[in-house]
Amino acid sequence: MNINSIATENVLAKLSVSKLRPQQEQVLPDILSGKDVTVVMPTGGGKSLLYQAPAIMDNDNGLTVVISPLKSLQKDQINHLKQKGIKAELLNSTLSSSEHSKVLHDMCESGGLLYLAPEQLLRDDVANALKASNLKRVVIDEAHILVEVKDDFRKAYGEIGKFISSLQDRPQVIALTATATKENISEIKNSLNIEECNDFRFPVRRENLELYIKRIDSNKKGKKSKKRLKTVRFDMVENAVSELKDGSAIVFCTTVKMTKQLYKFLDAHGYKVGKYHGKMKNDKREKAQQDFISGKTKIMVATNAFGLGIDKPDIRLVVHASLPLSMDGYIQEIGRAGRDGEKSKCVLIYADSDFFQNERILKSGDEQSVKRKLKGLAHLKKFVNTQKCLWRFIEKYFGESKKDSCKKCCNCRLKKL
Numbered sequence: 001m002n003i004n005s006i007a008t009e010n011v012l013a014k015l016s017v018s019k020l021r022p023q024q025e026q027v028l029p030d031i032l033s034g035k036d037v038t039v040v041m042p043t044g045g046g047k048s049l050l051y052q053a054p055a056i057m058d059n060d061n062g063l064t065v066v067i068s069p070l071k072s073l074q075k076d077q078i079n080h081l082k083q084k085g086i087k088a089e090l091l092n093s094t095l096s097s098s099e100h101s102k103v104l105h106d107m108c109e110s111g112g113l114l115y116l117a118p119e120q121l122l123r124d125d126v127a128n129a130l131k132a133s134n135l136k137r138v139v140i141d142e143a144h145i146l147v148e149v150k151d152d153f154r155k156a157y158g159e160i161g162k163f164i165s166s167l168q169d170r171p172q173v174i175a176l177t178a179t180a181t182k183e184n185i186s187e188i189k190n191s192l193n194i195e196e197c198n199d200f201r202f203p204v205r206r207e208n209l210e211l212y213i214k215r216i217d218s219n220k221k222g223k224k225s226k227k228r229l230k231t232v233r234f235d236m237v238e239n240a241v242s243e244l245k246d247g248s249a250i251v252f253c254t255t256v257k258m259t260k261q262l263y264k265f266l267d268a269h270g271y272k273v274g275k276y277h278g279k280m281k282n283d284k285r286e287k288a289q290q291d292f293i294s295g296k297t298k299i300m301v302a303t304n305a306f307g308l309g310i311d312k313p314d315i316r317l318v319v320h321a322s323l324p325l326s327m328d329g330y331i332q333e334i335g336r337a338g339r340d341g342e343k344s345k346c347v348l349i350y351a352d353s354d355f356f357q358n359e360r361i362l363k364s365g366d367e368q369s370v371k372r373k374l375k376g377l378a379h380l381k382k383f384v385n386t387q388k389c390l391w392r393f394i395e396k397y398f399g400e401s402k403k404d405s406c407k408k409c410c411n412c413r414l415k416k417l
Contacts, residue, residue: 008032011056012049014084021046023202028053031174036197038143038175038185042206043335047176048077051139052113056086061111062136065171067118067160069142071282074115076293076311087112091120094282101125108133118156121163130167137172138164144177144328146191147184161192173197178335179204179328182399204331204398208338209346211390211409216351229351234265237321240347241271241299247316247344248292251301252333254322254358262321263301276302304329313340319347323354325362326376327383327397350384387411 012020020028024046030037031054041047055064068074074090081088089103091114107114108129120126138160140146145157164173173194180188182201189195216232241249251266253259256277263275274288274297291297293312300306304324318337324330330348338344355377362373379397386393389405389412396402405412 008053008057011053014056014086015049015052016084017049020049023200024049027200030198031172032057034172036173036194038188038194038197038199040177040180040185040199040201042202042204043178043332044206044339044341045178045202047141047178050176051137051174052081052086054137055113058111058136061109061134063107063111063130063133064113064137064139065130065135066113066115066139066141067121068115069117069145069154071117073141073310074117078115081113089114091116091126093119104129111136118154118160121159122156127163127166135167135169135171137174139174139176140192141176143175143188144180144184144332146175146188147180158191165193179331179398181397201400203400203403204394205391205403205406206335206338207406208341208343209334210343211334211406212345212347213384213390213410214347214349215384216349229353230261233321233349233351234262236349237262237319238266238269240319240345240349241266241317244298244317247314247342248295248297248312249299249317249319250306250310250315250333250336251299251319251321252306252324253301253303254325254354254361256303258322259301259303266299266301271299272297273299273301276300276306278303278305304333310336311339312336314342315339316342316344317347318344319349321349323348323350323358323384324380325358326373327379327394328376330380330383331394348384355381 012018023041027037027039027050031050039047039050051064051066055062058064071092071094074092078088078090087110089107089112091100091103091107095103104126111134116126140160145154146160148154164170173192175188175192175194185199189197214236216229216236237251241251251262253262256279259275259277263273266273274291276285276288280288288300289306292300315337318334320330320333324333334346337346358377359374362377363370365373383390383393390409391406392403
């Protein structure tokens with residue numbers, strides 16, 4: 001298929017896309033020719049189009065399976081596609097037995113975009129139906145999770161490669177992520193058995209994002225009481241969100257406890273705020289997300305259970321109320337900001353005690369897993385303590401070539417004074 005063909009133009013119009021972005025133009029020819037690819041592209045770069053466009057172009061009842069981690073993310077994409085008249089369905093554990101069977105049968109017969117979590121592939125009925133279908137391509141969204149499987153996270157992701165290898169007619173494999181080091185990409189390819197593929201990596205820097213780090217200073221005795229520390233931390237968060245004029249904000253917390261407390265604090269101060277964490281019931285999480293997407297609430301206080309895949313273009317502020325668990329997590333979460341390309345702010349607030357708290361959280365799993373997670377925390381410690389350009393630090397972490405300072409982050413601004 002030719003990227004400049006009339007068929008391609010018609011598909012883009014169906015997706016409400018007037019023009020391909022430069023990075024999409026680089027990747028699409030390989031995908032349209034059926035090659036396996038890995039793509040590392042910043043959040044908001046347009047990764048979804050890379051598999052949606054080819055799927056729409058299939059005219060032989062071809063099926064595209066999209067493996068993604070969150071039901072809310074899957075549901076959001078399905079709704080967008082259906083509104084545009086594109087055949088897409090969601091297969092998950094919330095469906096009744098009859099609904100599940102109907103979706104599976106219809107999609108395997110007629111083709112289209114079928115979204116599911118990797119756990120679905122462990123079901124015999126799903127695996128057998130997909131093997132009998134005209135499965136053209138398998139897309140792994142948020143492919144960095146394949147690396148985290150080693151840390152006892154979403155073990156079903158580790159079985160995707162075995163499923164692909166079990167197919168008589170091997171489909172095209174597309175692995176997409178916003179955050180992966182070069183070492184991570186090698187691990188992803190090994191997991192999926194796609195050594196012979198083309199790798200695309202695009203600059204991680206987002207020019208419209210201004211990064212700030214704010215440390216909570218200790219008192220003269222060397223530490224604050226927990227109560228005093230919480231008061232200062234919450235006041236700093238409130239100061240950050242008070243500057244929000246337009247758009248919306250996400251405030252990330254490391255723990256459920258802090259999420260609940262900070263939600264109550266901001267609510268008491270009159271902000272239109274919602275909360276989201278993994279211990280909430282599904283219906284309450286969905287309502288909180290919809291209220292945020294619709295603009296009913298302007299600020300979402302959440303754990304990292306909320307950040308992945310949230311597609312809201314006008315998020316002008318992302319605040320980390322405490323230290324994230326890793327550099328990769330931090331990059332994923334600030335990636336929610338400024339998806340429309342407009343100027344947005346990212347503020348990380350931390351205290352030295354956050355490192356000890358995170359160590360306790362991360363010290364679960366086998367020895368190798370703990371070592372890996374603590375290494376990620378160590379990179380984050382260097383990041384918050386660097387006096388150099390924050391974007392250049394991030395680029396070095398992901399193995400990118402040296403670039404000019406951003407001149408916008410807190411460290412670059414301090415040097416101007």
